[in-house]
Amino acid sequence: MRQTSPKSAPRDEAxxxxxAFTRRFGDRTxxxxxxxxxxxxxxxxxxxxxxxxxxxxxxxxxxxLLPSSGSVLVAGSPPSRTETRAQIGAVLPxxxxxxxxxxxxxxxxxxxxxxxxxxGRAERAVAELSDELELAGILERRVSACSTGMLxxxxxxxxxLGAPTVLVLDEPTRSLDDAAAGRLWAALDRRPxxxxxxxxxRAEDVAxxxxxxxxxxx
Amino acid sequence: xxxxxxxxxxxxxxxxxIARSYPLARVxxxxxxxxxxxxxxxxxxxxxxxxxxxxxxxxxxxxxxxxGVAIATVVQAATATLARRVREEQLTGxxxxxxxxxxxxxxxxxxxxxxxxxxxxARVLVYLAVAALLLAxxxxxxDPAGVATVLVLTAPAFAGxxxxxxxxxxxxxxxxxxxxxAMFALFFASGAYFPTSELPEWMQRLAQLTPTFHACQxxxxxxxxxSWTDDALALAxxxxxxxxxxxxxxxxxxxxARLLGSVLEP
Numbered sequence: 001m002r003q004t005s006p007k008s009a010p011r012d013e014a015x016x017x018x019x020a021f022t023r024r025f026g027d028r029t030x031x032x033x034x035x036x037x038x039x040x041x042x043x044x045x046x047x048x049x050x051x052x053x054x055x056x057x058x059x060x061x062x063x064x065l066l067p068s069s070g071s072v073l074v075a076g077s078p079p080s081r082t083e084t085r086a087q088i089g090a091v092l093p094x095x096x097x098x099x100x101x102x103x104x105x106x107x108x109x110x111x112x113x114x115x116x117x118x119x120g121r122a123e124r125a126v127a128e129l130s131d132e133l134e135l136a137g138i139l140e141r142r143v144s145a146c147s148t149g150m151l152x153x154x155x156x157x158x159x160x161l162g163a164p165t166v167l168v169l170d171e172p173t174r175s176l177d178d179a180a181a182g183r184l185w186a187a188l189d190r191r192p193x194x195x196x197x198x199x200x201x202r203a204e205d206v207a208x209x210x211x212x213x214x215x216x217x218x
Numbered sequence: 219x220x221x222x223x224x225x226x227x228x229x230x231x232x233x234x235x236i237a238r239s240y241p242l243a244r245v246x247x248x249x250x251x252x253x254x255x256x257x258x259x260x261x262x263x264x265x266x267x268x269x270x271x272x273x274x275x276x277x278x279x280x281x282x283x284x285x286g287v288a289i290a291t292v293v294q295a296a297t298a299t300l301a302r303r304v305r306e307e308q309l310t311g312x313x314x315x316x317x318x319x320x321x322x323x324x325x326x327x328x329x330x331x332x333x334x335x336x337x338x339x340a341r342v343l344v345y346l347a348v349a350a351l352l353l354a355x356x357x358x359x360x361d362p363a364g365v366a367t368v369l370v371l372t373a374p375a376f377a378g379x380x381x382x383x384x385x386x387x388x389x390x391x392x393x394x395x396x397x398x399x400a401m402f403a404l405f406f407a408s409g410a411y412f413p414t415s416e417l418p419e420w421m422q423r424l425a426q427l428t429p430t431f432h433a434c435q436x437x438x439x440x441x442x443x444x445s446w447t448d449d450a451l452a453l454a455x456x457x458x459x460x461x462x463x464x465x466x467x468x469x470x471x472x473x474x475a476r477l478l479g480s481v482l483e484p
Contacts, residue, residue, distance in 0.1 A: 025479055062318045066476045080476065086320035094311025094482075099232060101239035106232075113228035114319045158315075 013076050015040045015166050015195030016061055020070035023056050030056045033070070036213055040165065043196040045209035052216030054199035055093060055170050061197060062090035062168045074166050086115065089159035090168040098143045104154050105139035108161070115162030129157045133183050149175040156184055169198040173205055221325045229329025237337065251291065251345050258283035259353045272413040275444035277356055284349050285438040286410030288342045292369060293404065293430065295338030296376035300331045301383040301397045308388065314481050323469035327381045335373045342369060357441060364440030368433065371453035375429040378460025379404070385464070385471035389480060404430045429456040
């Protein structure tokens, strides 16, 4: 069972377009004059050694960081716009980004309510994702009692809430067992229109992508 | 931009659920509040004010300070609690998880502030009930509508300050000290715990410009049979000016944090 996507970028518009993108932190330039384009249905593997700027790029696409110069556009609009962020789902680093004292279900329900009007719609979205990603056991646990892999599954489910058109995934399979990684890729396969940017060090993940972007030295 | 109700409700419900998950902390906070009131009760029993008329309309020093404690509870909820929550979210990565959602800075500020207000109101009612039942706080002249009006107007009047402090926390490392300083400044010269007539004249004039002064004076009037409407109007004016300004400031601070990368920076 999958959520339907009511919105997507027009056919001739890139789902994600990055132009002359530079990001500095103080005196340190992490990414310089980067350009890329990801179409709907395309999966881009973002590769590079630690510190190459993979997470920085993904954060700028997700909207938690702004470019120092240049532009990042999702479906033609910057992610700093609230309406644009409704089209983006993100798995970013931060295992404590959930309310630790609440259960997985309470956490997912909260994020669903931010994206979907109506408690009923939010509840249905959580139930559908629970079935699809086999999260029942995780959802009933308090997040503080979840393993890193469980939290990654929960974070992936959160990214799918509200049927985004662009997914930004930072090492989403790093702590997953084979079965959970399989469910993640199966969920992406069921959403062929999604544009996906995935930072990864795993060859199995790269093999499932249609394009690669190498940052820093390979 | 008008905040979306479903976002505010979601944030408020989550804050309530998190608070419910710490039952001991809630009990301890209540016990602390009651002990705090008891402290002023015994001070009032021990010391006599040099000029009791300075306390009017409060009939005793305990009654005077109890109104200050009630207001301090709401102000604490409106200011320090909000700034602390933003800092916690910043440290855990929860703030980034929120900022990649379709949520505006305004919604975030108001949503995180909502539950502490409700909790603050509830605590005030408990404190006043305990003080009346166990410590003989005289509430026979209290005007419930006045008490409710002053409390309800105190929240937005101070929310502006709380949201501005939360904005500072987003951008300035370890800005918690600023929050403590602001709390002290708000209460020192406000007449919360001693009459402002004890202060130098220039400080008395300054005190009358603070919302704390009007909140405490209005609460005292509502509790002990005075006129609270002028102070309520002053609080409303303060809220009308400070709240929109602070919301603009918070939204700008969120944008600046996105640029600086301090959404995550501990």
